[in-house]
Each structure stands twice: as structure tokens, then as C-alpha cells.
Amino acid sequence: ENKKPLHFLQQIIRKDLEQGTHQSIATRFPPEPNGYLHIGHAKSICLNFGLAEEFGGTCNLRFDDTNPEKENEEFVNSIKQDVEWLGFKWNGNVRYTSDYFDQLHAWAIHLIEQGLAFVCDLNAEQMREYRGTLIEAGKNSPFRDRSVAENLALFEKMRAGEFEEGACSLRAKIDMASPNINLRDPILYRIKKAHHHQTGDKWCIYPSYDFAHGQSDAIEGITHSICTLEFEDHKPLYEWFIQNLPVPAVPRQYEFARLNINYSVTSKRKLKQLVDENHVDGWNDPRMPTISGMRRRGYTPAALRDFCDRIGVTRSDGIVDVGVLEFCVRDDLDKNAPRAMCVLRPLKVTLTNYPVDQVETLSVHNHPNRDDLGDRVVPFTQTVFIEQEDFREEANKKYKRLVLGKRVRLRGAYVIEADEAVKDEAGNIVEIRARIIEGTLGKDPADGVKPKGVIHWVSATQNVDCEVRIFERLFTDEAPDAGGKNFLDSINPNNLEILTGCKAELSLGKAKLDDRFQFERQGYFCLDSKYSSADKIVFNRTIGLKDSFAK
Ligand code: ATP
Ligand code: MG
Ligand code: MG
Numbered sequence: 001e002n003k004k005p006l007h008f009l010q011q012i013i014r015k016d017l018e019q020g021t022h023q024s025i026a027t028r029f030p031p032e033p034n035g036y037l038h039i040g041h042a043k044s045i046c047l048n049f050g051l052a053e054e055f056g057g058t059c060n061l062r063f064d065d066t067n068p069e070k071e072n073e074e075f076v077n078s079i080k081q082d083v084e085w086l087g088f089k090w091n092g093n094v095r096y097t098s099d100y101f102d103q104l105h106a107w108a109i110h111l112i113e114q115g116l117a118f119v120c121d122l123n124a125e126q127m128r129e130y131r132g133t134l135i136e137a138g139k140n141s142p143f144r145d146r147s148v149a150e151n152l153a154l155f156e157k158m159r160a161g162e163f164e165e166g167a168c169s170l171r172a173k174i175d176m177a178s179p180n181i182n183l184r185d186p187i188l189y190r191i192k193k194a195h196h197h198q199t200g201d202k203w204c205i206y207p208s209y210d211f212a213h214g215q216s217d218a219i220e221g222i223t224h225s226i227c228t229l230e231f232e233d234h235k236p237l238y239e240w241f242i243q244n245l246p247v248p249a250v251p252r253q254y255e256f257a258r259l260n261i262n263y264s265v266t267s268k269r270k271l272k273q274l275v276d277e278n279h280v281d282g283w284n285d286p287r288m289p290t291i292s293g294m295r296r297r298g299y300t301p302a303a304l305r306d307f308c309d310r311i312g313v314t315r316s317d318g319i320v321d322v323g324v325l326e327f328c329v330r331d332d333l334d335k336n337a338p339r340a341m342c343v344l345r346p347l348k349v350t351l352t353n354y355p356v357d358q359v360e361t362l363s364v365h366n367h368p369n370r371d372d373l374g375d376r377v378v379p380f381t382q383t384v385f386i387e388q389e390d391f392r393e394e395a396n397k398k399y400k401r402l403v404l405g406k407r408v409r410l411r412g413a414y415v416i417e418a419d420e421a422v423k424d425e426a427g428n429i430v431e432i433r434a435r436i437i438e439g440t441l442g443k444d445p446a447d448g449v450k451p452k453g454v455i456h457w458v459s460a461t462q463n464v465d466c467e468v469r470i471f472e473r474l475f476t477d478e479a480p481d482a483g484g485k486n487f488l489d490s491i492n493p494n495n496l497e498i499l500t501g502c503k504a505e506l507s508l509g510k511a512k513l514d515d516r517f518q519f520e521r522q523g524y525f526c527l528d529s530k531y532s533s534a535d536k537i538v539f540n541r542t543i544g545l546k547d548s549f550a551k
Pocket of ligand 1 (some may be wrong): 031032033040258260266
């Protein structure tokens with residue numbers, strides 16, 4: 001089955017298990033609850049949970065919640081829902097970095113006692129000045145040589161809320177001349193007088209990402225702490241903390257390349273801006289590259305997992321073509337979505353030789369090669385709707401649809417021949433008068449005159465009315481945020497088309513939120529979870545049948 005060569009993390013883990021470095025592995029997915037998850041996070045989820053599954057280990061879901069002002073419970077809940085929807089189960093309860101605030105605080109005191117941390121009164125701007133640059137060493141803070149006793153007392157005052165935000169911070173004492181800027185006395189704790197979604201008002205000092213992350217990994221017994229490449233330069237600091245603190249375990253950090261996808265942005269900050277400035281209809285807008293947006297649009301967990309599998313795991317950054325994702329979605333839906341018929345822009349066809357009141361119930365396969373998906377009943381009547389674009393008064397041979405005086409097959413029903421195009425005063429075609437060719441249900445015409453093609457249709461009297469939403473790419477630019485470009489400048493003005501008065505076959509009136517369909521010749525569709533209701537049916541087009549962009 002899966003004959004793909006192992007990627008570098010699989011190789012590392014296999015070796016660690018073979019050599020007994022670890023008896024079993026533990027990974028974690030550590031989102032900050034400051035936004036909804038996007039396709040890039042899906043890669044991290046599939047990687048962390050996937051490795052745990054593959055090697056019989058565990059994967060924790062840990063909320064990295066050290067920035068209370070930007071975080072909230074809505075984001076926590078959406079993240080849990082997205083991980084579950086992708087089909088993964090975290091180990092035990094959800095964890096929060098804030099669960100460890102007491103321990104982290106105790107470890108900060110430990111560092112002070114060891115002479116490895118100090119309270120610094122430099123403000124942010126001064127601190128930047130003292131930090132130096134890539135080519136210039138930093139300078140020691142004038143507060144670096146405070147005594148242990150003074151640092152302990154000041155840190156306690158910080159904790160007790162006796163200083164204003166920004167007045168001072170707790171810093172590690174490492175090396176201001178280090179070529180790695182992360183080691184130039186990094187901040188461990190900042191004063192933030194903010195209410196926290198988990199810890200309430202208990203704390204007014206909060207640990208930095210760097211001080212919290214590795215120690216949380218150690219507390220949870222994480223063996224392989226996998227993050228994206230921008231944290232590579234933080235690794236020496238990660239290890240410095242683990243070496244200098246009495247942690248219960250020694251986790252190790254590994255980096256992989258983040259997922260970038262063209263025609264898209266994968267930054268929570270930018271996605272938040274799209275939401276906050278109403279360029280889209282919320283985080284789960286079907287045009288968004290968020291997991292919740294893709295879910296609402298009709299993408300499947302299987303398709304996203306397949307995508308993450310196909311793109312692989314490497315240590316070199318690249319940009320994945322969004323076509324790969326769309327291929328995976330189409331591939332899954334083609335195999336699994338039942339077929340149905342829906343006419344998006346209806347044109348009435350009256351079959352003059354068919355009895356007015358007759359309703360014939362035709363049985364139609366739900367899928368061309370999936371017998372297990374069964375059959376459905378489609379009513380056939382004297383009047384039907386076809387797509388406006390499926391009729392022409394005259395056309396050349398390439399047009400395989402209905403033409404005046406010519407024949408076409410209605411999918412799963414009869415061959416018909418068009419006799420007349422009825423027009424209104426302005427010359428618009430408003431109705432076609434046609435005939436069925438007798439005896440063509442499931443058979444070719446007896447006279448040997450074959451239909452030019454097969455088109456979809458819906459009974460004009462037995463159908464359900466619906467709205468259909470067609471999405472185009474959110475951005476017209478392949479790299480909307482590259483090279484200092486403002487991604488808002490390339491928002492596609494035509495990224496949503498709303499069609500009303502569409503006519504769906506009767507069976508679609510019973511569609512459920514989780515159902516997905518191929519509408520014959522139109523693409524893949526699902527109900528919109530936000531706008532569909534008991535008295536209004538709204539379908540989203542998940543994706544077209546073919547890659548129309550590449551044509
Ligand atoms: P963003 O930059 O979108 O805000 P983030 O990295 O700040 O993302 P986190 O909530 O910290 O967001 O991410 C949780 C995990 O998901 C981290 O381990 C992070 O490395 C990973 N991750 C985030 N974006 C991507 C991406 N584009 N590709 C792969 N992994 C990602
Ligand atoms: Mg982050
Ligand atoms: Mg970020």
C-alpha cells in the first residue's frame with residue numbers, strides 16, 4: 001500500500017525507537033487560540049497526530065495561551081472542532097500552557113536563584129538598542145548585575161502587580177555577544193494586566209513563548225517537539241532552558257518547512273484582517289483557507305489528509321500549487337459523492353407529445369461505479385428545465401447539446417428533439433417546444449438518428465427551488481503577500497456569484513448538512529451551513545468538475 005519513502009521525521013523516530021532512545025513517542029499540536037486554524041495548521045495536525053498514530057504513540061492538543069489579549073474561548077472551541085473534524089483524537093484532556101503557569105513561575109525563580117535571570121528595567125525601545133544586530137554584538141543591560149535577593153524581590157513585586165505594564169521584565173542571563181540573537185538575554189516574563197480566558201485574573205505576568213514552550217513539552221513528556229523552520233534559531237534557547245532547569249524529561253525540537261499555498265495567505269493575522277474588515281463573511285467563509293471555511297465549502301477530511309500526505313514533509317520551503325489541494329478534493333468527491341441534477345439557469349422545455357398530467361418515476365443510479373450508493377427516483381413530466389446554455393438555435397458539430405431540429409438525451413430519461421424556440425417581445429428565448437422520441441428510455445432511437453449528447457434536466461413541476469453559490473479564488477495574484485505586497489490589493493472582486501431560482505431535483509430537498517453531491521455537469525456541491533434553513537435551500541459549489549483555471 002503506502003510505499004512512499006519515509007520522510008526525515010519518520011526516519012528519526014524509527015531510529016529513536018529502534019535504538020531505545022524512547023520506548024514510545026509523544027508529540028503535541030500547540031496552537032495559540034488567537035484565530036481559526038488554516039490549511040497550514042492542517043499540515044501540522046496531520047504530521048503530529050499522524051506520527052503518533054503511525055508509531056503507536058500519543059499526541060497532545062495543547063493551547064499555547066501566553067498572550068491573553070489576543071486569545072479567547074471561541075478560538076479554543078473552533079480549534080478543538082477542527083482537529084476532531086479532521087479525524088484525530090488527542091491524548092487525554094486538552095492541555096493549556098496556562099495549566100503550567102505555577103510551575104513556570106517556580107522555574108523562573110529557580111533561574112533567578114541560580115544567577116541566571118534578572119529583572120530588567122529597560123523599556124522596549126532601549127532593549128532593542130541594547131540587543132545589537134546580526135553583525136553587531138549586544139550590550140549588557142545596566143540592570144544585569146542586580147543581586148539574587150534584589151531580583152527575587154523585584155520579580156515578586158512584578159507578580160503582585162506593583163509595576164505598570166512595560167516597567168520591567170524578567171530576562172535570562174545568557175550572552176549579549178552571542179551570534180544568535182535569541183540568546184541575548186531573552187525575556188522570560190512580561191507584565192500584562194490582562195484577563196486570561198483560562199486563569200482569569202490570577203496572573204499579571206505572563207511567560208514568553210520561548211520560556212513556556214520547551215518546559216511545557218518537558219512537563220507533558222513530549223519526545224519530539226515538532227515546529228516550523230522559523231523556530232530553528234530558537235532551538236539553542238529551547239535547549240538552554242531544558243539544561244538549566246530541573247525539568248522531568250528532555251524533549252527535543254525538530255523543524256519542518258511550513259506549508260505555503262499559492263493564491264492564498266496562511267497567516268492568522270492576515271486572515272483575521274479579512275474577517276475584521278468584512279472582506280469575507282467570517283472565519284468560516286467558504287472562500288477562506290481556514291479548516292472551518294473548507295469544511296463549510298464541502299471539502300472533506302479525507303481530502304485534506306490526502307493532501308497533507310501528498311505534499312510530504314521536508315526542511316525546504318516551497319509553495320504548493322492550490323491545484324494539488326483541489327485535485328485531492330475532486331478525487332475524493334468523484335469517488336464518494338452521489339450524483340444528482342440541478343439546473344442553475346433554467347430554460348423551460350415543453351414536451352408536446354407527452355401527456356400533461358403524467359408523472360413517470362424514473363430510477364437513476366446515484367453513482368456510475370458505486371452500486372453501494374444505490375438508486376434514486378427522479379420524476380419525469382411534460383415540462384422540464386434545462387440550462388439556458390444547453391440550447392442553441394443553430395450550432396456547429398462541437399456543440400453537443402440541444403439544437404433546433406436536433407436531438408439530445410436527457411440524462412437518465414428520453415431522447416428529445418427540439419422543434420421551436422419561443423421568444424418574448426425582446427427576442428429572448430423563454431421556452432423550447434420539443435418532443436420525446438418514443439422508446440428511447442435506456443435505448444437508442446429506433447430510426448438510428450443518435451442524440452448529440454447528454455444534458456441534465458429537472459422536472460418543471462416536481463423540483464425544489466434553491467440558491468447556488470459559486471466561489472472563485474479569493475485572490476487574483478498567485479503570491480498575494482509576497483515581497484511586501486499588500487494582500488488586500490489582489491482580492492478578486494468576482495470571487496462570489498450567487499444564483500437564485502435554481503431548480504434542483506426533488507431528492508435534493510432532503511439533503512443534510514454533511515451530504516455532498518456531484519451535480520451532473522456542474523461540479524460538487526453541499527448545503528451551506530450558515531444560509532440554509534428549513535425554508536431556504538442554499539448550495540455551495542465546493543469545486544468544479546475540472547480545473548477550469550488551468551485551461
Ligand atoms: P500563523 O503564522 O498563521 O499565526 P502560528 O504558527 O503563529 O500561525 P500557531 O497557533 O502557533 O500559529 O500554530 C500552531 C502550530 O501549527 C505550530 O506548531 C506551527 O508551527 C504550525 N503551523 C502554523 N502555520 C503553519 C504552516 N503554514 N505550515 C505548517 N505548520 C504550521
Ligand atoms: Mg505560533
Ligand atoms: Mg504567527
